């Protein structure tokens with residue numbers, strides 16, 4: 274699939290930006306702080322309803338404005354898709370927004386799967402070195418794009434964890450019988466949902482790991498081996514076995530959970546381990562290795578999304594080529610030629626080779642102008 278048109282109104286530093294995209298490589302070139310990443314961010318929101326870098330939706334509104342809008346049009350093999358997102362400060366709930374797909378209002382979860390993306394951003398550094406939540410989010414975004422039902426399951430699970438935590442705190446001084454009666458239904462719900470989420474994540478990591486290993490071997494020319502493994506808090510097994518394991522863990526850690534007032538077992542505590550040649554990437558990897566590993570993982574996402582949907586996802590590469598050496602950069606450019614790619618750059622000189630049919634856009638002060646298409 275590919276995006277044909279983007280419109281950003283009062284979005285970040287874009288007051289009104291219209292972009293006609295090419296089906297292949299689209300380069301957004303400009304100096305720092307001109308609005309390049311904001312364009313990719315708008316696409317991320319059109320695909321997933323959220324930006325990885327906005328703590329609150331209201332941060333997206335152009336300073337001083339009371340509303341903002343993003344419109345994205347895409348061509349898929351079988352149909353055209355239009356996504357419209359509207360934010361208004363006077364909306365009833367904080368952070369609420371109106372989402373429409375082909376003119377029909379939908380919930381955020383139902384947005385997934387229409388515009389498929391794989392996003393590589395400077396925040397990928399947090400995926401390698403930051404808190405486990407960043408790594409879980411990576412898995413959840415891929416799984417949600419494949420199945421909105423997964424997103425809704427995750428939402429129900431997160432709410433249940435929150436309610437159970439509240440209960441744990443309220444029940445800290447309660448009698449055993451009262452405590453057990455109150456917690457039991459929550460233990461039951463969380464065991465079932467937790468096992469379902471873990472099972473899907475385990476299966477996804479297995480697929481991603483295989484593809485990422487191949488991608489990394491390609492990018493890093495076979496010299497190093499990348500491995501990715503899921504580290505679940507439940508002992509991995511089939512779903513039924515994990516439900517039993519979760520119930521056991523809740524019973525075993527009851528005292529601990531009541532003291533700490535928080536749920537200690539389940540997929541909200543899981544992590545992803547990344548290693549190169551058997552060494553922990555986070556601790557021992559160089560910055561260039563971090564970037565190559567993350568790119569390999571992003572390209573693995575692309576492969577899985579393509580296999581699942583039959584559609585080539587749109588690749589968003591924000592400052593992605595910067596740390597790669599010349600050879601790795603060349604290999605990346607060869608790989609991305611197959612998919613529509615939105616690439617940000619401070620200068621086209623960074624690119625050793627610009628593929629044919631590349632669309633180049635100059636970005637300055639929230640304005641975007643097409644430049645002549647290059648061919649080399």
Ligand SMILES: Nc1ncnc2c1ncn2[C@@H]1O[C@H](COP(=O)(O)OP(=O)(O)OP(=O)(O)O)[C@@H](O)[C@H]1O
Nearest residue numbers: 285286305306307308309310311332333334335336
């Ligand atoms: N809500 C907002 N309203 C207006 N301007 C904003 C808003 N949020 C961010 N900005 C500004 O928009 C500008 C563009 O940000 P963006 O991240 O898109 O830049 P960039 O071109 O990707 O820069 P870099 O090369 O440094 O990554 C920045 O100056 C930023 O401070």
Ligand SMILES: [Mg+2]
Nearest residue numbers: 309310591617
């Ligand atoms: Mg940027």
